[in-house]
Amino acid sequence: MKSVNIIxxxxxxxxxxxxxxxxxxxxxxxxxxxxxxNQSPPPTPVGKAHECRTENDCGAIQNTSxxxxxxxxxxxxxxxxxxxxxxxxxxxxxxxxxxxxxxxAECGEGAHCIQxxxxxxxxxxxxxxxxxxxNLRCNGSFSMLxxxxxxxLIFALVVLKxxxxx
Numbered sequence: 001m002k003s004v005n006i007i008x009x010x011x012x013x014x015x016x017x018x019x020x021x022x023x024x025x026x027x028x029x030x031x032x033x034x035x036x037x038n039q040s041p042p043p044t045p046v047g048k049a050h051e052c053r054t055e056n057d058c059g060a061i062q063n064t065s066x067x068x069x070x071x072x073x074x075x076x077x078x079x080x081x082x083x084x085x086x087x088x089x090x091x092x093x094x095x096x097x098x099x100x101x102x103x104x105a106e107c108g109e110g111a112h113c114i115q116x117x118x119x120x121x122x123x124x125x126x127x128x129x130x131x132x133x134x135n136l137r138c139n140g141s142f143s144m145l146x147x148x149x150x151x152x153l154i155f156a157l158v159v160l161k162x163x164x165x166x
Contacts, residue, residue: 006162014155049076049084055100063090065100070136080106082136096136101125110138 051074052058052066058077064085069076079085080095094108095101100122101113107125114126127138 010159010162013158049078051075052077061085061088061090063092067099095125097125097127097133097138098136099125108137110140 049069053075055066058064058066061077064077064079066075067078067082069078070082079090079092080099081092082096082099083092095106096108097111101107101124104112107113110131111125111127113123116122116124127133131138131140
């Protein structure tokens with residue numbers, strides 16, 4: 001009787017945990033075959049950043065700063081999220097970690113504007129305490145759901161522990 005109750009508990013939990021692994025197969029539901037489409041997608045706008053030496057070089061392009069491009073290391077007039085302006089405009093609403101800033105409102109969620117260290121001049125966006133940098137943004141939590149092996153390991157430990165009590 002006890003083993004039947006354990007199975008009633010373990011089976012739904014295992015389905016809930018293992019089911020997300022197979023969700024990639026569902027992504028094609030309702031999509032049409034690419035062979036039936038004759039139209040090519042519109043080209044995505046490409047921005048080009050101008051190289052700079054000082055902040056004044058970027059004055060003509062609104063919301064840009066003279067910062068090092070993460071791609072090639074050259075200093076360029078880039079938007080706050082380190083992307084090049086498209087048609088002379090920056091579409092981002094926040095500044096990335098380590099981007100120059102004037103006040104906290106300019107920085108992204110989980111970040112604030114602080115004075116740089118002695119070797120750098122001016123203020124830069126930095127992650128608040130309890131947050132960590134991930135893809136030039138500040139993240140304050142770790143999602144176990146992203147890590148399938150961890151979930152499977154925890155589930156296996158729970159099952160083994162449950163079975164050892166029966």
